[in-house]
Amino acid sequence: MSATTNLAAIAPMRRTWMPRFLRGRPALVGGAALLIVLVAIAIASPWLTGNPQAISPLNRLRPPSADLWFGADQLGRDIYARTLQGARVSLLVGVCVALLSAAIGLLVGVLCGFYRRLDAVVMRLMDALMAIPSILLAIALTTLVRGGVLLVIVAITVPEIPRVVRLVRSVVLTLRGQPYVIAAIAAGTRQPLIMLRHIVPNAVSPLIVQATYVCASAILTEAGLSFIGAGVPPEVPSWGNIIASARSYFQIAPWAIFFPGVGLALTVLAVNLLGDGLRDSLDPRASRRL
Amino acid sequence: MASHILRRLLATVPVVVIVAVLVFLLLRLTPGDPAAVIAGDHASAADIERIRASLGLDRPLLEQFFIWAGTLLQGDLGRSIISNMPISSLIAQRIEPTLSLAASTMLVSLLVSLPLGIAAAWGSRTWVDRFTMVLAILGFSLPVFLVAYTLIYFFSMKLGWFPVQGYRPLAQGVLPWLQGLALPTLSLSFTYIALLARTTRASMLDVLSEDYIRTAQAKGVRTRALLIRHAFSNAAVPVVTIAGIGITLLISGVVITETVFNIPGLGRLTVDAILSRDYPIIQALILLFSGVYVVINLLIDLLYLVLDPRIEY
Numbered sequence: 001m002s003a004t005t006n007l008a009a010i011a012p013m014r015r016t017w018m019p020r021f022l023r024g025r026p027a028l029v030g031g032a033a034l035l036i037v038l039v040a041i042a043i044a045s046p047w048l049t050g051n052p053q054a055i056s057p058l059n060r061l062r063p064p065s066a067d068l069w070f071g072a073d074q075l076g077r078d079i080y081a082r083t084l085q086g087a088r089v090s091l092l093v094g095v096c097v098a099l100l101s102a103a104i105g106l107l108v109g110v111l112c113g114f115y116r117r118l119d120a121v122v123m124r125l126m127d128a129l130m131a132i133p134s135i136l137l138a139i140a141l142t143t144l145v146r147g148g149v150l151l152v153i154v155a156i157t158v159p160e161i162p163r164v165v166r167l168v169r170s171v172v173l174t175l176r177g178q179p180y181v182i183a184a185i186a187a188g189t190r191q192p193l194i195m196l197r198h199i200v201p202n203a204v205s206p207l208i209v210q211a212t213y214v215c216a217s218a219i220l221t222e223a224g225l226s227f228i229g230a231g232v233p234p235e236v237p238s239w240g241n242i243i244a245s246a247r248s249y250f251q252i253a254p255w256a257i258f259f260p261g262v263g264l265a266l267t268v269l270a271v272n273l274l275g276d277g278l279r280d281s282l283d284p285r286a287s288r289r290l
Numbered sequence: 291m292a293s294h295i296l297r298r299l300l301a302t303v304p305v306v307v308i309v310a311v312l313v314f315l316l317l318r319l320t321p322g323d324p325a326a327v328i329a330g331d332h333a334s335a336a337d338i339e340r341i342r343a344s345l346g347l348d349r350p351l352l353e354q355f356f357i358w359a360g361t362l363l364q365g366d367l368g369r370s371i372i373s374n375m376p377i378s379s380l381i382a383q384r385i386e387p388t389l390s391l392a393a394s395t396m397l398v399s400l401l402v403s404l405p406l407g408i409a410a411a412w413g414s415r416t417w418v419d420r421f422t423m424v425l426a427i428l429g430f431s432l433p434v435f436l437v438a439y440t441l442i443y444f445f446s447m448k449l450g451w452f453p454v455q456g457y458r459p460l461a462q463g464v465l466p467w468l469q470g471l472a473l474p475t476l477s478l479s480f481t482y483i484a485l486l487a488r489t490t491r492a493s494m495l496d497v498l499s500e501d502y503i504r505t506a507q508a509k510g511v512r513t514r515a516l517l518i519r520h521a522f523s524n525a526a527v528p529v530v531t532i533a534g535i536g537i538t539l540l541i542s543g544v545v546i547t548e549t550v551f552n553i554p555g556l557g558r559l560t561v562d563a564i565l566s567r568d569y570p571i572i573q574a575l576i577l578l579f580s581g582v583y584v585v586i587n588l589l590i591d592l593l594y595l596v597l598d599p600r601i602e603y
Contacts, residue, residue, distance in 0.1 A: 130535075
């Protein structure tokens with residue numbers, strides 16, 4: 001039994017290239033396909049639906065029907081239009097936070113892995129940032145500064161950075177001991193070149209996987225922030241603030257919460273599936289660990 | 291050992307200090323005029339000045355810091371801008387529901403996720419394993435408010451087993467207290483169960499492939515003893531570590547769950563403070579929650595010594 005567990009636990013380490021990359025990976029294919037559909041809907045949503053902010057008192061709290069597919073909220077706003085257009089903010093925030101935190105995390109992480117003195121200072125700062133619950137840090141920022149989506153992106157990025165920095169730093173520290181890096185140092189290669197040519201390419205795979213998870217968590221954080229009123233302003237429909245504005249009417253009009261909620265769950269699920277798939281393909285060691 | 295504990299205690303000092311400095315600087319260095327933002331759109335110039343003075347923003351930066359740190363060290367968290375109540379008493383009023391919710395979530399999560407993770411690792415590639423992995427990915431993907439509203443819809447509105455919203459203090463009896471806590475706890479536990487079950491499974495898989503497990507099996511150790519005493523006691527360290535780091539997840543979840551269920555706890559206090567732009571309260575809560583995180587992770591670090599006697603410092 002233990003032997004079979006053992007075999008099952010250790011995924012065979014095989015080289016992956018494009019056709020194989022996708023074959024036998026339902027999570028990767030499913031996640032990517034779902035995400036492509038969702039992104040397409042988000043981009044096309046202004047042409048697929050009417051005005052998400054249009055108030056029509058006649059439709060107040062109308063349940064889903066043939067002409068109002070997802071029903072209407074307490075102001076008679078079309079939940080179908082709001083849900084579809086809400087996808088734009090979520091995906092925008094998710095992608096921007098992932099890119100920003102990956103870029104900053106890569107830069108800081110590589111530098112920390114190379115310069116011990118900088119490392120000592122930066123890692124204390126990262127420890128402190130890790131100790132602050134991400135949603136609270138974002139709340140503090142959005143309470144103090146007036147701003148729209150851009151501010152929300154920055155506020156969610158800041159608490160995500162430490163995780164990325166730690167990951168990159170640990171990769172760099174492992175790589176620094178590798179014979180080929182030592183050889184490069186011995187050959188007198190300049191440090192920036194070592195970082196760019198020998199370290200960064202090897203840190204890219206785990207970074208991509210981590211960025212996908214950051215994207216998923218950023219989408220959830222944005223929804224949470226907008227839900228408690230510290231996120232995207234109500235003029236811009238986002239899944240979080242659609243749910244927030246329908247909250248008091250939940251018992252009469254549950255559809256106004258259900259549809260944006262399912263949209264949010266599907267998006268995060270797609271990104272997470274993509275992340276798991278990428279992890280299994282790009283980083284077999286990590287897939288064994290989790 | 292004693293010196294290790296002392297050193298570990300001292301190591302938390304810079305973290306706490308940096309958190310405090312960050313929280314302090316956040317208000318002072320943000321672009322724009324925070325006093326004007328806090329005062330809101332309809333404030334007069336006098337209102338803005340009053341808020342600026344009450345936050346101490348009209349003084350030099352260094353002087354502000356020492357005044358602020360001094361009062362903080364005396365245990366004074368400041369006063370609310372809106373109600374002028376001391377924040378420490380606001381927190382004291384609201385702490386019971388949050389503590390109840392956090393404790394019950396922790397308990398439920400551990401009770402569900404540990405057996406699930408162990409079973410998934412033991413029955414690797416069976417239906418238990420698949421179920422656990424599906425649950426894990428759902429736990430990371432379903433937003434807490436969707437889970438919460440779905441539970442309310444079925445268990446409160448359709449079946450009527452639990453109250454739709456609200457919190458009953460423990461002083462009003464254990465049963466109503468538990469009834470009020472049941473759905474918030476379930477919603478909040480979901481992510482945490484996913485996190486812990488996945489970590490337990492991974493950690494158990496590592497341990498189960500060790501030689502001594504096969505030896506124990508060959509000796510005829512019973513499965514239950516093998517899994518719990520031989521395997522899990524060695525797999526516990528990563529699980530406890532993740533549980534500690536996950537505290538921030540729990541705290542973020544508390545803010546949202548308390549809003550959905552209308553529970554008058556610290557999360558609700560945070561949301562009320564956001565809506566009224568009562569920054570001192572938000573600042574105090576960040577310090578409080580970060581302090582909780584630091585203390586819990588310190589305790590977990592010390593727990594390693596108990597869990598794994600091989601760890602020596």
